[in-house]
Each structure stands twice: as C-alpha cells, then as structure tokens.
Amino acid sequence: MELFLTIFFGLCLFFPLLHLFHCMPWFREEDELVTLSPSTEKGISILVPSYNEAGIIETSIQSMKSLTYENFEVVYINDGSTDETFSILHRHLHLKPSAKIPIGKLAHNNVKKVYQSSLNPNIYVVDKMNGGKADALNAGIEYASKELVVTLDADTVLTAPSLKVINEKFANPEVVAAGGMVHVLQTKTSNPLKKLSLAGTKMLVRVQMLDFMKAFYVTKLSLARFQALAIISGAFGIFSKKMLIDVGGYRSSVGEDIDITLKIHRYIAKQKDKKILLITEAISYTELPETWKDLFKQRIRWQKSYMDCLVHFRSFLSKTVVTKAVSFFYIIESFFVGIVAAYITAGFFVASAFLNIAFVFLGFIIVYLSYIFLFNFIYNLLAIVQVKRYGFTFDKGDRLRLFNTVVYDVFIHRFVTMYFVMYGSVAYFFNRDWKKVSRTGRKYEVEPASAKVTTYRQNV
Structure with missing residues (x-):
C-alpha cells in the first residue's frame, strides 16, 4: 500500500511540476x-x-x-x-x-x-x-x-x-x-x-x-x-x-x-x-x-469529449504510448493522473469517513491535502505571472479580486472540477448527448477596423 501511495503521489506531483517548469522561457x-x-x-x-x-x-x-x-x-x-x-x-x-x-x-x-x-x-x-x-x-x-x-x-x-x-x-x-x-x-x-x-x-x-x-x-x-x-x-x-x-x-x-x-x-x-x-x-x-447550470453543461461535455476520443483512438494511443508524446500525455497524464487519480482520492476520503480507518492513511491525507492547497496556490500565481510575461496586465483594482479568486480556486473550485471529471467520465457511457450552453445576450465592444493595429509580440 505504501508503495502504491508513493507512486500515486509521485505521478500527481510529476506532471504539474513538469509543465510548471517547461512553460518557462528557457x-x-x-x-x-x-x-x-x-x-x-x-x-x-x-x-x-x-x-x-x-x-x-x-x-x-x-x-x-x-x-x-x-x-x-x-x-x-x-x-x-x-x-x-x-x-x-x-x-x-x-x-x-x-x-x-x-x-x-x-x-x-x-x-x-x-x-x-x-x-x-x-x-x-x-x-x-x-x-x-x-x-x-x-x-x-x-x-x-x-x-x-x-x-x-x-x-x-x-x-x-x-x-x-x-x-x-x-x-x-x-x-x-x-x-x-x-x-x-x-x-x-x-x-x-x-x-x-x-x-x-x-x-x-x-x-x-x-x-x-x-x-x-x-x-x-x-x-x-x-x-x-x-x-x-x-x-x-x-x-x-x-x-x-x-x-x-x-x-x-x-x-x-x-x-x-x-x-x-x-x-x-x-x-x-x-x-x-x-x-x-x-x-x-x-x-x-x-451560471452553474451552464458551467456544468460545458465541463461535462468536455469530459465526455475526452472519454469519447480515448475510446475512439484507443488503438493509435496504445500503440504509440511510448513513441509519441501526444499518446503518452493523453493516457498517462490525462487518464491515469487526471481521471483515475480523482477516483482514488475520493475513495480515500470516503473510506476514511465510513470505515473509520482515517488513522491508517492520516499521514498520506495530510501530505496530500497540503500538496493540493500549496501547490495549486503556486500554480495559480505562476499562471498570472505567465500571462504578464506574455504582455497582459490587470487593472490595479483587480489585485484583491485576483487574490480572492485564487483562494476560492484552491479551496473550493478544484474539488468542484474533480467532481466534473468524475461525473463526466461515467456519464459518457450512459448518455453521449450534450446540451448547448446559453449565451448571455450581452453586447460586447469591438474595435473598429480603422483602429491602429500593432502586431503583438510576447514580452519574454
């Protein structure tokens, strides 16, 4: 069990860390x-x-x-x-x-x-x-x-x-x-x-x-x-x-x-x-x-899309999993770390709550939760820094809004997203339809054709 937990935790840490560094300008x-x-x-x-x-x-x-x-x-x-x-x-x-x-x-x-x-x-x-x-x-x-x-x-x-x-x-x-x-x-x-x-x-x-x-x-x-x-x-x-x-x-x-x-x-x-x-x-x-209703529709469709292509391209993905990067990341990262890990994590918490065996996994749970909160806080900050590196800034008044959003994402939204992944992965096998997300009907400002065009270049 300890070996399994070590491998599981290692994979959950490896891929986010890999992307965190590999997206850098170097x-x-x-x-x-x-x-x-x-x-x-x-x-x-x-x-x-x-x-x-x-x-x-x-x-x-x-x-x-x-x-x-x-x-x-x-x-x-x-x-x-x-x-x-x-x-x-x-x-x-x-x-x-x-x-x-x-x-x-x-x-x-x-x-x-x-x-x-x-x-x-x-x-x-x-x-x-x-x-x-x-x-x-x-x-x-x-x-x-x-x-x-x-x-x-x-x-x-x-x-x-x-x-x-x-x-x-x-x-x-x-x-x-x-x-x-x-x-x-x-x-x-x-x-x-x-x-x-x-x-x-x-x-x-x-x-x-x-x-x-x-x-x-x-x-x-x-x-x-x-x-x-x-x-x-x-x-x-x-x-x-x-x-x-x-x-x-x-x-x-x-x-x-x-x-x-x-x-x-x-x-x-x-x-x-x-x-x-x-x-x-x-x-x-x-x-x-x-709205939450439309977000649910969108994210469940995304997850069904992933599962549909996993099934449809299973031959290509499995045959090239060690020779093509796209197959490796699609199966190892997206499927095992993105989907299977979500069920394993939920399973640990359910087992702890209903079987009263929390003490067996207490160390793992503490470490894993600390990882989730701390690492995702860092990940969010890096994303904001990356956007700035590529030339975008927010209004000064947005700093508090950004901070509140990061906190909300780390402590709440991550687990909502996990639910979307788990629900959508199962729902695909029972109902492959999807419902259209409603438009807000809002009118958005569009720059006129006569506006000065400056070719955007990344600030890296």
Whole structure:
C-alpha cells in the first residue's frame, strides 16, 4: 500500500511540476523564437458554425468586419437554427444568393442555399439543415476557398493582428495545424492585446478565467513544446485546408475539437517534418458561462469529449504510448493522473469517513491535502505571472479580486472540477448527448477596423 501511495503521489506531483517548469522561457522552441516575414498573404477562410446564436452573432459579425487582413473570407454556417440567427445575419450583412460551389470532398447534411453579403463581399452564409457542429464544419470546409482554415465558435472574437501572425507561422511548410490563445470575453478591454479587467465579473467567471490562464499559458504551452498538444480548442483553431480534407474532415462526436487534433496527429505520426503549434501571439476572446447550470453543461461535455476520443483512438494511443508524446500525455497524464487519480482520492476520503480507518492513511491525507492547497496556490500565481510575461496586465483594482479568486480556486473550485471529471467520465457511457450552453445576450465592444493595429509580440 505504501508503495502504491508513493507512486500515486509521485505521478500527481510529476506532471504539474513538469509543465510548471517547461512553460518557462528557457524552454522556448525555435518556432517561438523565429518570426518569418512572408512576402505574400496566404488566403484564410474563417468558419463560424452557428446554431441558435442570436444572443451573440451580432458581436461576431462586428468582429469579422473589424479585421484588417486582406486575403480572407468568413463563412457562417447556419446549422438549422430555430431562433433569429439567420435573420440577424441577413439584417447586418444584406445577404444575396451566391454562386459559391462545394469541392465535393466531405459529407454533410443538405445545404439549402449559399449567400454572400452585399455590404462585405468576403462574408458568406451557408444555410443548411441541422447536423451538429462537426457536420457544419465539414460543410464550411466544402465551401471554403482559401488555403488555411480558421475555426471559431460564434462567441469568439479575434484580435486585429491574429490573421497576420497566423500567416507568419504557416509560412513554415512544416506547420499543418495550430491552436490560438483564448482569453475570456467578459474580461476584454478596449486594449485587448495588453489589458484585462475583472470589474463587474462574477466569481464564477473569474475562476474560469484562471482555468483558461493555467490551461493555455502553462499546460498547453508545455504540451505544444513536446509536440503533444491533443486539443486545439474549438473556440480558435487553425488548420491547413488540405490537411482537414486528407484526414476526412470532422467526425460527428461529442468532442470534435479533440477528435480533429488526434486525427491529425495520427495522420502525421510517420511524418517527422510536420508539426502542430500553439501560437501565443494569436489572441482571441470567447464568452464563458455565467451560471452553474451552464458551467456544468460545458465541463461535462468536455469530459465526455475526452472519454469519447480515448475510446475512439484507443488503438493509435496504445500503440504509440511510448513513441509519441501526444499518446503518452493523453493516457498517462490525462487518464491515469487526471481521471483515475480523482477516483482514488475520493475513495480515500470516503473510506476514511465510513470505515473509520482515517488513522491508517492520516499521514498520506495530510501530505496530500497540503500538496493540493500549496501547490495549486503556486500554480495559480505562476499562471498570472505567465500571462504578464506574455504582455497582459490587470487593472490595479483587480489585485484583491485576483487574490480572492485564487483562494476560492484552491479551496473550493478544484474539488468542484474533480467532481466534473468524475461525473463526466461515467456519464459518457450512459448518455453521449450534450446540451448547448446559453449565451448571455450581452453586447460586447469591438474595435473598429480603422483602429491602429500593432502586431503583438510576447514580452519574454
């Protein structure tokens, strides 16, 4: 038992410590240090799958209109919305029928009609029968005419330099896919490349912001340097269109973002010259849930997504667990340390409470709880420092809010997250459906296209 506890505790400590150090500037890869200056702009198709997005779609439209990149198009895919989504698109874009035709490579539900904006000719709307997000993305790829494909959620807002930075990174022919950085839309300010604000935000939003900071600026950054990034966030992903077609597009599943990332990893497994990046200079903002009900929906879906891909890609992951970093971290860290460890931890506490054997594990429990509280406090502080290192600061009045959020995260939210992991992992085997998170309906300020654009560079 002591040996088991030692191994268990060691694994729980090893991976967070590894990411904590590996995200530091000393371990930057060549892709992060070298900036190519391509003489031409690659064509970029931005795909925005939209199902009942009336509460946020206007913000998305204004965001797309504000982008200053020249060679890009936007394709909204209205996936059988039953609300005012299409009407809002028509009202703001003045849609007219378009002669755009599909490439005929990927299957998807029937497209009723394709439209083009009379006001902004580079914006299109594909109006189709409902088929789910993966199906909508496949339809979008079919009608995309550019070399690169950017996938965004309808509530994601891009910052002005993002497409320029993407063009620079994909000038390297080895890059076939990448994830962008995702910040919280509720914390966006009029200076979205440098300033964040917590004024007016709820604790629930602030603690999710901490989750995103830790995920993107610590864990994902570290994993990307290992070429082990298993999730290109659905909120902001970038792909070679050819690669998306080569892997057969998106699979209809509960987790299309993990699925497409692992598909690409599997496809390039024997191509050592191909890589997947995390582009720290491509910044976006996405809206987060503001109620416990919606947070529960979101996190359970995330966990079901992980389990779905663990099952679907089990052959690839198991065969390459010792040869591919992505498989090693997906199975050893995410499954054993992230999921199995949650059940073991809960089991110890339940056994102690109901079997009155707390004295047997008292030392372990004290040490483990001390680790949880102290280490997670340090982890949160590091994430805040990392965000500052990459050029972002908070308002002075946010210091107390940040401190309160860190305390709440360490003593409460971590255990709530553990519950989400445990519940979602089991729920996957009984119900693989997922429920859409409600939009707040809030109107967000978007910088006008005439605003001065300064290419963001990390401060490291």
